[in-house]
Amino acid sequence: MDIAITPGEPAGIGPDLVLQLASQQDCSHWVVIADPGLMQQRAAQLGLSLDMTDWQAAPAPGRLRIQPVQLDNPAQPGQLDHRNARYVLNTLDVAIDGCRDGRFAAMVTCPVQKSIINEAGIAFSGHTEYLQQRCGVEKVVMMLATPGLRVTLATTHLPLRDVADAITGQTLEQVLYITHSSLIQQFGIPKPRILVCGLNPHAGESGHLGHEEIDTIIPVLEQLRQQGMDLMGPLPADTLFTPKYLQQADAVLAMYHDQGLPVLKHMGFGNAVNITLGLPIIRTSVDHGTALDLAGTGKADTGSLLTAIHTAQAMAQTALGATQNATGANHG
Ligand SMILES: NC(=O)c1ccc[n+]([C@@H]2O[C@H](COP(=O)([O-])OP(=O)(O)OC[C@H]3O[C@@H](n4cnc5c(N)ncnc54)[C@H](O)[C@@H]3O)[C@@H](O)[C@H]2O)c1
């Protein structure tokens, strides 16, 4: 069961992390979607000696298989080049197509530099939104997870100014359905409890500090509770993230990126994983960005990429088990 790994921004730490981990871990079932010259050059810069071959070679211990995608311009650590933006997206496309046609059981992504893709004239706000669009699904949900905390987001990469308008009844309903069903099916939690943050300080202070709770969030939660979901909230986000509440929770739904992710990263930066829920394929990622300051130095921490790979492999096993059970049941 091969998994695809995309090293992301070629000037960032993604290629380093893949190579550093490949020199320490069993990489026989990884297929790295990248420019082979880039990977060779970065390995030399890091002083790593690895057996890198074409992806069609037989899997073998210590062998890193690479499915080639050509860079448009040679990449240097730490130096962004908008001419390589299309390359980054091409690697994602190869991984997505490979997952969709069954060649790969999952894809694991290293960080991309969103700004340089936009500077190349390509509208791009993140892997999450790109995968949603490329897989043709109406809604996906970003989850970041570390031991003791899972956070999902009602909105992802958009300016803070636009957040309140983006939180509609329909969006919240979709996000809660996806979060709830993923916790059951992919995380094996039969009756998940989800804590829901308010949007405003003190969850709106009974309408004196904002109306989104009264107008939108509370009606959606009441409706979904009637359908059997175990939902607490909307709770003030400042006190929700305390042990008293978190110990009762299987996941927390935050209303926006910087309401939920700073808490998660404070707790688990370096061993957290980013998972896109609601896709027809399995995709995990790291909890950090391109760290241009560390590219080519060998100082980048591989913990989150390792967690992302292990999570993708575990999710792929779960999916395989579910398929085998369904097939067995059909035959039985
Ligand atoms: N999954 C993704 O594609 C992803 C995730 C987050 C950010 N980004 C992108 O990365 C770019 C840079 O973002 P940023 O500067 O906000 O965050 P960053 O994570 O790249 O860097 C923040 C700080 O953390 C350090 N750091 C990051 N990863 C590290 C690692 N593995 N080991 C040791 N130290 C590490 C960096 O050196 C820096 O000091 C942006 O374009 C952002 O959009 C991409």
Ligand SMILES: N[C@H](C(=O)O)[C@H](O)COP(=O)(O)O
């Ligand atoms: N929101 C993520 C984080 O802060 O870690 C990050 O930007 C990555 O998002 P995508 O997986 O959508 O690229």
